[in-house]
Amino acid sequence: MIPWFAVSAAILFAVGLYIGFYVAPVDAVQGEFYRIIFIHVPASILSMFLYLIMAGYAALGLIFKTRLSSMMATAMAPTGALFAFISLWTGALWGKPMWGAWWMWDARLTSELILLFLYLGFIALHASIDDPRRADRAAALLAIVGSVNVPIIYFSVKWWNTLHQGSTIKFTGTSMHVSMQQAMFTMLFACWFYAIAVVLARVRSIILERERNTTWIADLPEVKS
């Protein structure tokens, strides 16, 4: 499965960037700078979704004591943190020419920053507990408590009138140019496939590491040879 997702992610990234840079027209207000949204928006969406999925897996692991779901949650945290970081970083790069500042203490920016801190806290808590089962459960509890933040980020633009603009894409239609939309969705799918590929690869190593004393791993052809 991993090569499939990895290859499709690479192709979609290439296509998305091509449409984003060469096909999509120059924005009337923002000029060329708007093109950073092609990475900014997918990264932000993924950082929020991955957190929710991670918290969901963590909850499953906590309630049903299924080992795989805890491992999935652990595997997703670094990717989620990466996307949260990319989202903040590209946002800063975009904010400098547009708002005239790298950073604004705006509700959405602040809550995205909190999201990054939550990811880091999850990773740090997991890393500092030696017993993996206790680490899974403690980190799971933290993830569930922290998931309160995600709806706050998502709705922050609607609740508070702040600098960060609302979403342009709505289910009822959009004010965007068609090729911009295509580029954005292609990049979104590219990011999804990338995240799936990386998480699956990471969870494979986590499984191998944790189950290294079992017989089925000793029987694997790669291990035997």
Next chain:
Amino acid sequence: MKKTSMLGLLLLVIRRDLVLAMRRRADVLTTLIFFVMVVSLFPLGVGPEMAMLRKMAAGVLWVAALLSSMLSLGRLFSADYLDGTLEQMMLAPQSLSMLVLGKMAAHWMVSGLPLVLMAPVLGLQFDMSVQALGVLIIGLLLGTPILSMIGAIGAALTLGLRGGGVLLSLLVLPLCIPVLIFGTGAVEAISSGLDIASHMSLLGALLVLALVFTPWVTAQALRISME
């Protein structure tokens, strides 16, 4: 054995923790002195211009309160954990959430309440108006219990870990940001002549939510940590 009611149990735990805290007064005092020192460092760091100090007073006091409540959180469960009392508490037939709530309340009385009482004096150092001071105190009264309660979750999760103190701050501080925002927001609102009701209601709502959920979550966290 005499059967204790829920409320009796709560009062018992609070009284026990308060007695323990009074036996080790130095711990309580260090938190308070830390608070005073952090607040006093700010005018030295940013310069003694009264107009600027007045503007940042609420923020400084809130951040200092947040940091000093972090300091004492490590002790919330660790002493009981080390001498085995916590294990006995978990074996007790009474609800663990109630016990935890009692410990939270005691922790707040020992580390939160002194800060609230100290805050007006420090606020005067920053030349805050009487009105703003009043709002700050009400905000702190509503807010510091939330800090103790959210902090208790972190304290329970990091129980007995190496480097627990730093990790505790890393986990708890992001979750405390809303309290900080509404607490300082209220003081800013009164200084610029706006209504403070919305900030106070939100703080109150957070307090009620924390009161309902955090004891239970902390009890779960303790169960995980004690396995």
